[in-house]
Amino acid sequence: MSSRISGNSFIFENVYIQSVGTTAGIVEHQGPLGHYFDKHYPDHYHHQKSYEQAEIEMLKDAILLCLKKGKVKKEDIDLYFGGDLNNQITACYYYASHLYKPFIGLYSACSTIGLAIANASIMIENHNIQNAIACTVSHNATAERQFRYPIEYGIQRKQTMTFTATGSCAVYLSCKVSKVKIESITLGKVIDYDQYDANDMGRAMAPAALDTYLQHMKDLKRDGTYYDLILTGDLSNYGKKIMKDLLKEENQKYNEYDDCGCLLYDVTQNIYQGGSGPVCNALVSFGYIYQMILKGKYKRVLVLATGALLNPVMTNQKLSIPCVCHGYVLEGVS
Structure with missing residues (x-):
């Protein structure tokens, strides 16, 4: 059974990663980590009629890759957990x-991937289910169309803006021992520091x-040096x-800190922040x-997945931006 440290954190003994499937867009494939992803596409349409349908295709490919690598059929998975940015979680549904x-x-x-990992892990650890897949997907063009302006408009972007990644990821979790486990999670509180600029997500999400x-370290009575790497989401x-x-x-104090949004692209790729x-x-x-954990470069990594919980309606009403961060620990198994 999972050990509940506080209302925010849980430690797990029996949640392991069996396989992972990843798909990436053309810009992501051209970045410094491109060769680590399972599949990439030649353009934003992925042979589909629209960006939204391309997003669905990426998710399908990631899940099927994950199932194939995990040697399991989709019908054998007890529960799927996932979400995306598209209206009403369209791509996933x-x-x-x-x-x-x-x-x-x-x-x-x-x-979203942090929340999906957390929900799946709690249910597996408590023997409600035996296995699950946590997944997510996003597409630069669908996100721009929904939250800003269609990319065809050619709107000049602000220097503080970020670049929505294109791709999908599926993670197969179960109680079967493997080389990497989900050691613990810390569910985040919604934090609103009165930030109003929808073109500056970094400032809004950092708090x-x-x-x-801080909650994770307090709950588990650790400090940053316990981990080989502290990794924030975006x-x-x-x-x-x-x-x-x-x-x-x-x-x-910590050994190493980095951010996924900085690692995914090269500074020469014109992706702003x-x-x-x-x-x-x-x-x-x-x-x-x-893969770095599998190769032994890292033993324990605390991942802090960040998210800005805004939408265009509330932004147009000049409301501030509430944010959240869900943490999970990836640990190599000796």
């Missing part, structure tokens, strides 16, 4: 009809990342600098970091 198993849709913006980090370059300043103000979107954290954590 449109593909869920092909799974023939219950699909629990989750929305936590760019921190949520710090809150979950604060990107500007938000990463703020996070480092906040950690310094709190006198926090870096990457964002639900798949940004997922691709880096489970496409790259997961």
Whole structure:
């Protein structure tokens, strides 16, 4: 049974990663981590009629790759957990009809993979289910069309903006012992620091990342040096600098800190502050970091998946941006 440390954190003994499937867009494939992803596409349409249908296709491919690598059929999965940025979690639900198993849709913006991992892990640890898949997907063009302006408009972007990642990730979890486990999670609180600029997500989300980090260390009676790497979700370059300043103000010590939005792309790719979107954290954590744990480079990694819980309606009403961060620990098994 999972050990509940507080209302925020849980430690697990029996939640293991069996396989991972990742798909990436053309820009992500051209980035420094591109060769770590299972599949990539030549353009934003992926041979589909629209960006939204391309997003569904990416999710399908990631899940099927994950199932194949895990040597399991889709009908053998007890529960699927996942979400995306599209209105009403459209991409996930449109593909869920092909799974023939219950699909629990989750929305936590760019921190969705963290929430999916958390829900699946709690149910596996407590023997409610034996196995699950946690997944997410995002597409730069669908996100731009929904939250900003269609990319065809050619709107000039602000320097503080990030670039929504294109791709999908599926993670097969079960109680069967493997080489990497989900050691613990810390569920985040919704934090609102009265930030109003929808074009500056790093500033808005950094306080949520710090809150979950501090809560995690308090609950588990650890400090940052317990981990080989502290990895935030998609604060990107500007938000990463703020996070480092906040950690310094709190006198926090750590071995290494980085951000998924900074790792996913190269500075020469014209992506402004870096990457964002639900798949940004997922691709880096489970496409790259997961493989580094398998190779022995890292033993324990605390991943802090961040998300800005805004939508265009509330932004147009000039309301501030609530944010959240869900943490999970990837640990190599000796």
